[in-house]
Amino acid sequence: MSKVSFFAGIAAALLVAGALSFPPRAEARISLEKCTLCHGKTEFRKILVDGKIRDLFATADSLKGSVHEKKTCVDCHFDVSDIPHRERPRRVICTHCHYKGNAEGAPQSDASLAYIDSIHGKAIARGNVKAPLCQDCHGGHAILKAKNERATVSQKNVAETCGRCHIEIYAQYKTSIHGVAVAKGIKEAPSCTGCHGEHQIYGHLDPKSTVYSTHVADQCSKCHASISIMSKFGIETEQVATYKGSFHGVANQFGSRTVANCSSCHGTHEIRPAADPLSSVNPANVPKTCGKCHPGANPNFAVGKMHIDAKKKEAGIVYYVASFFKYLTIGTMLVLIVHILLDMYGRSKRLRGEK
Amino acid sequence: MSVDEKKANPQEPIDPEAEAALAEETAGLDPVKAAEIREKVRRRIREEVEREIRLRTASDRRAEVRKRREEIRKEKHHQEGEMFQRFNRNFRFQHMVMFTSVVLLIITGMPIKFPNFFLSRIVINLWGGINNSTIVHRIGAGMLIYFMAHHMLYCMFSREGRRDFLLLIPMPKDLKDAVQNVRYFMGKSDEKPKFGRFSYIEKFDYWAVYWGCVIMIGSGAFLWWESITLKYLPKFFIDIAHEAHSDEALLATLAIIIWHFYNVHLKIKEEHPLEYEEIMAKRAKQAASEVGNP
Incomplete structure (x- = not known):
């Protein structure tokens, strides 16, 4: 009796499991068919009050190739239950699946939390309707992984994506050395996210920001202090170290917000090589650039190297001054310390009574 | 009356x-x-x-x-002998101004030379950040400049100052004293050199301060008024001033902490027999004049 009931129990469990696992797929197909009744027509669109056209065309192909290939319409548009919709369906809430510990198979990541804390997330929370939600950067149906070159958030395309809102900055960046390098397909060159971070983007006046005045040098040094990256492009890697040894670098390290950091002289989005006449560090522009903080800087000031390392011969006269003081210090201290040691030696000898 | x-x-x-x-x-x-x-x-x-x-x-x-x-x-302290005042009040005041300024300069300057040393951040934050510590550094600099001016005037216009300045000029005897002292340390000679009012050690300290003040105040002025420097001079002037300022600071700090403190504070007794003899001779003369003229 008990054996029969055991098997019956297993059979019932299997049935329930089967009922739970198979019918949704069938339902999904049904839902897709239902949705495409209207959304499958190419001319299905809505004219908004401001005259813009909202394209509402979406078919089974919309998700094809994307990371959500296996999802169906109502997996994301879960507030849709009536056809035609009684009220306008709400924007998709990605955190429905995208949170750490989800069981939906979405990547285990806290990116959504980072976003909520970011300047974009806070703008949304304050009710700024223009601020971006997930889908504004990642795209709607055709979401691809950032590694995929065709993704809206790939290294190659992310600047354009950000530029949809930050259009002036995008224009500056596009002609800068970094923008040109990214357009050439150089993988190491930074796009927006290379410096500003991905989800945790903060305003540059926020101390949490990667581009806060005291963090800029560290952020630039991630690439510019790396020999393996810089050697590919023939760029020196001492710039960050020499900056950190200078008074600007030291004061910056101790938290001064008024002292110059990398971007004070080189610019932010419009960074160009020194040879470029439009560059802020082109010798012709150096007096003006220094003059931002040190009024009245003269053209003479631009003569010679800016980033110098006194320990290297290229520093010229500074190297010889440094060497002079090095040997002076070593020589003087050697004599003085020997004198002290001899004094101690004599004293201890006499204290012990040896002569 | x-x-x-x-x-x-x-x-x-x-x-x-x-x-x-x-x-x-x-x-x-x-x-x-x-x-x-x-x-x-x-x-x-x-x-x-x-x-x-x-x-x-x-x-x-x-x-x-x-x-x-x-x-x-x-x-x-009945076992000790009589105490003598070696330096007058003016001289002691000058020394106080100088060491206060030098201590201020070292503790606000060294963290900038060694920013990665763990104490540096703590010391800078004690002043309330780099903006405040640089102000304290300038106060110290002002005190050092004042000390220099005061001492120059003292050497020119005070009788004791003139006497001390002349006594501080290095003489062949100092070289002989140094050699004799080293021989004494090594045990080659039993005779300690007889120092006058200023031993060669004190003379070295005195002239080292001149050298240090000239380098530090000279290079510091370029860095203090950097906008004026930028207006008229190429950048390498600031680089040289920065390098000299930072290197000479290290030398001065090491000399003070190792050499000066050892000789002045750690050594049990530094004797000046010739100065003692001089004082005693003066006293004897005074006593004789009092006896003859009651």
Whole structure:
């Protein structure tokens, strides 16, 4: 009796499991068919009050190739239950699946939390309707992984994506050395996210920001202090170290917000090589650039190297001054310390009574 | 006579000898005018005498205090000999200004030379950040510049300053002393060199301060008024000033902490037998003059 009931129990469990696992797929197909009744027509669109056209065309192909290939319409548009919709369906809430510990198979990541804390997330929370939600950067149906070159958030395309809102900055960046390098397909060159971070983007006046005045040098040094990256492009890697040894670098390290950091002289989005006449560090522009903080800087000031390392011969006269003081210090201290040691030696000898 | 007699009657006669001389001088004059003159002279003489007494009592009082202090010290540390004051108040004040400024300069400057040392951030934050510590550094610099000016004037316009400056000029004897001292340390000789008022060690310290002040104040001025430097000079002037300032700072700090502190604070006793002899000779001379002229 008990054996029969055991098997019956297993059979019932299997049935329930089967009922739970198979019918949704069938339902999904049904839902897709239902949705495409209207959304499958190419001319299905809505004219908004401001005259813009909202394209509402979406078919089974919309998700094809994307990371959500296996999802169906109502997996994301879960507030849709009536056809035609009684009220306008709400924007998709990605955190429905995208949170750490989800069981939906979405990547285990806290990116959504980072976003909520970011300047974009806070703008949304304050009710700024223009601020971006997930889908504004990642795209709607055709979401691809950032590694995929065709993704809206790939290294190659992310600047354009950000530029949809930050259009002036995008224009500056596009002609800068970094923008040109990214357009050439150089993988190491930074796009927006290379410096500003991905989800945790903060305003540059926020101390949490990667581009806060005291963090800029560290952020630039991630690439510019790396020999393996810089050697590919023939760029020196001492710039960050020499900056950190200078008074600007030291004061910056101790938290001064008024002292110059990398971007004070080189610019932010419009960074160009020194040879470029439009560059802020082109010798012709150096007096003006220094003059931002040190009024009245003269053209003479631009003569010679800016980033110098006194320990290297290229520093010229500074190297010889440094060497002079090095040997002076070593020589003087050697004599003085020997004198002290001899004094101690004599004293201890006499204290012990040896002569 | 005492202060109470200040309001004494001008007609009252003073010391008979002076009175006689006065009478003789005013003999041929009109009696009324003579009395007037005598009164005036008596008042003047009294004032002079009182002033002298006041001065003498003040110096006596100071001498007494010194004597009492000396006695107390002798009671407490009876095994020690007499104490001598080697440097006057002005000299000690100068040294205080200098070491205060140098300590301020070192503790606000060294963190900038060694920003990665763990204490650097703590020390900078003690002042409330780099903006404040640089202000303290400039206060220290101002004090050092003041000290330099004060000392120059002292060397020029004070008798003791002139004497000390001349005594601080390096002499062949200093070289001999140094060699002799090293021989004494090594046990090659039993005779310690006899130092005068300033040993070669003190002379070295003194001239090292001149060198240090010239380098530090000279290079510091470029860095203090960097906008003016930028206006007229190429950048390498600032680089040289920065390098010299930072390197000489290290040398000065090491010399002070290792050399000066060892010689001045850690050594049990530094003797100046020649200066002692000089003081004793002076005293003997004074005593002799007092005996001959009681």
